[in-house]
Each structure stands twice: as structure tokens, then as C-alpha cells.
Amino acid sequence: MVFDKFRQFFGKKSENKNEKIEKECRSKIKKVKxxxxxxxxxxxxxxxxxxxxxxxxxxxxxxxxxxxxxxxxxxxxxxxxxxxxxxxxxxxxxxxxxxxxxxxxxxxxxxxxxxxxxxxxxxxxxxxxxxxxxxxxxxxxxxxxxxxxxxxxxxxx
Ligand SMILES: [Zn+2]
Structure with missing residues (x-):
């Protein structure tokens, strides 16, 4: 149970990180456009x-x-x-x-x-x-x- 929460927490965190990276990439693509x-x-x-x-x-x-x-x-x-x-x-x-x-x-x-x-x-x-x-x-x-x-x-x- 604790482990699940732990995983949830980090899973969520890395998802946010990916979103952030994706946003950064998108803005870079816009600039390069x-x-x-x-x-x-x-x-x-x-x-x-x-x-x-x-x-x-x-x-x-x-x-x-x-x-x-x-x-x-x-x-x-x-x-x-x-x-x-x-x-x-x-x-x-x-x-x-x-x-x-x-x-x-x-x-x-x-x-x-x-x-x-x-x-x-x-x-x-x-x-x-x-x-x-x-x-x-x-x-x-x-x-x-x-x-x-x-x-x-x-x-x-
Ligand atoms: Zn030069």
C-alpha cells in the first residue's frame, strides 16, 4: 500500500516532467518555425x-x-x-x-x-x-x- 502511494507519487511527478519537456519542445519548434x-x-x-x-x-x-x-x-x-x-x-x-x-x-x-x-x-x-x-x-x-x-x-x- 505504501509502495503503491510511493509509485503513484513518483509516477505523477514524472508525468508532470514529461509535460514540461513537451511544452518546452513545442515552444522551441515554434521558435524554429x-x-x-x-x-x-x-x-x-x-x-x-x-x-x-x-x-x-x-x-x-x-x-x-x-x-x-x-x-x-x-x-x-x-x-x-x-x-x-x-x-x-x-x-x-x-x-x-x-x-x-x-x-x-x-x-x-x-x-x-x-x-x-x-x-x-x-x-x-x-x-x-x-x-x-x-x-x-x-x-x-x-x-x-x-x-x-x-x-x-x-x-x-
Ligand atoms: Zn565565427
């Missing part, structure tokens, strides 16, 4: 630029299409002070009327994961951020939200 697309040409240009800059970092802004929401159809190259991870973009030099969705930069290492500095810069510079890692191919890049969560960016022709 804002997915993006990028034109293949733009992505290929960024990859080529990353390759050319090696072993230095390359950085550019991602411009949003004027016709399609959340679609990246432009790369905006800006004068930047490239110094390893801390490449600085001069935001005040953005062309007028440009809608910036986020950033793209390269890592001369095989790790397409944001550094602490990246996370700080992501939070200030738009909603979607692409990191292209060495060896700079269609398979060596990842995208993140402004808070550093992985996001889906679909390549479209």
Missing part, C-alpha cells in the same frame, strides 16, 4: 568568397528579398576590419533601404559553430546568421538564430 530560404547563387558566392579569403575570415550581410519574406537573395559586402573572429562591420555604411536579414561569415577551421563573440554579434545584427567552415563547401555551413539556436535555411534555385 521561422525558417529561411537562400538563393543558391548567393550561397555559392558566399562560399567562393570564404574560400578566397582563407586563411582569413570573410564576412558579409545577408539582404532580404524585396518580393519574398525571409528569403535571402543578396550579399552585401562592406568595408570590414577583418581580424580573425572579430571581423567588424560598419553598419552605418549600409546602402539605403537595404533590408538586412543577418550575417554570413567564415571559419578557417572545420567547425561551423558560433564562438562567444559570434553569439554577441548575432544578437545585434539580424535574425539569421550563417557560418561557412573550412573546406567551404555546400556541406560545411550552418545557420543560427540571433540567440545562437540552429535554424533551417533552405537553398532554392
Amino acid at each position: 521561422a525558417s529561411y530560404t537562400i538563393s543558391r547563387e548567393v550561397l555559392e558566392t558566399a562560399i567562393a568568397a570564404a574560400r578566397e579569403s582563407h586563411p582569413h575570415e570573410f564576412i558579409a550581410m545577408l539582404g532580404e528579398s524585396k518580393k519574398r519574406k525571409n528569403h535571402i537573395d543578396e550579399l552585401i559586402f562592406l568595408p570590414s576590419i577583418s581580424g580573425g573572429v572579430s571581423a567588424i562591420i560598419h553598419m552605418d555604411m549600409l546602402p539605403m533601404g537595404m533590408r538586412v536579414l543577418g550575417t554570413v561569415h567564415s571559419h578557417p577551421s572545420p567547425y561551423p559553430y558560433p564562438s562567444e563573440q559570434d553569439l554577441e554579434s548575432f544578437s545585434k545584427r539580424g535574425r539569421v546568421h550563417i557560418i561557412i567552415a573550412y573546406p567551404y563547401t555546400m556541406n560545411s555551413w550552418r545557420a543560427y538564430s540571433s540567440s545562437g539556436e540552429p535554424v533551417t535555411v533552405r537553398v532554392v534555385d
Whole structure:
């Protein structure tokens, strides 16, 4: 009898825990739902630029299409002070009327994961951020939200 109560208690508790986890997952899915697309040409240009800059970092802004929401159809190259991870973009030099969705930069290492500095810069510079890692191919890049969560960016022709 006591054991049954014990089991009931813990059974109930773990049920609540599962509910909590499920809620968390749902809210994460909601956040991730804002997915993006990028034109293949733009992505290929960024990859080529990353390759050319090696072993230095390359950085550019991602411009949003004027016709399609959340679609990246432009790369905006800006004068930047490239110094390893801390490449600085001069935001005040953005062309007028440009809608910036986020950033793209390269890592001369095989790790397409944001550094602490990246996370700080992501939070200030738009909603979607692409990191292209060495060896700079269609398979060596990842995208993140402004808070550093992985996001889906679909390549479209
Ligand atoms: Zn980085």
C-alpha cells in the first residue's frame, strides 16, 4: 500500500516532467518555425568568397528579398576590419533601404559553430546568421538564430 502511494507519487511527478519537456519542445519548434530560404547563387558566392579569403575570415550581410519574406537573395559586402573572429562591420555604411536579414561569415577551421563573440554579434545584427567552415563547401555551413539556436535555411534555385 505504501509502495503503491510511493509509485503513484513518483509516477505523477514524472508525468508532470514529461509535460514540461513537451511544452518546452513545442515552444522551441515554434521558435524554429521561422525558417529561411537562400538563393543558391548567393550561397555559392558566399562560399567562393570564404574560400578566397582563407586563411582569413570573410564576412558579409545577408539582404532580404524585396518580393519574398525571409528569403535571402543578396550579399552585401562592406568595408570590414577583418581580424580573425572579430571581423567588424560598419553598419552605418549600409546602402539605403537595404533590408538586412543577418550575417554570413567564415571559419578557417572545420567547425561551423558560433564562438562567444559570434553569439554577441548575432544578437545585434539580424535574425539569421550563417557560418561557412573550412573546406567551404555546400556541406560545411550552418545557420543560427540571433540567440545562437540552429535554424533551417533552405537553398532554392
Ligand atoms: Zn565565427
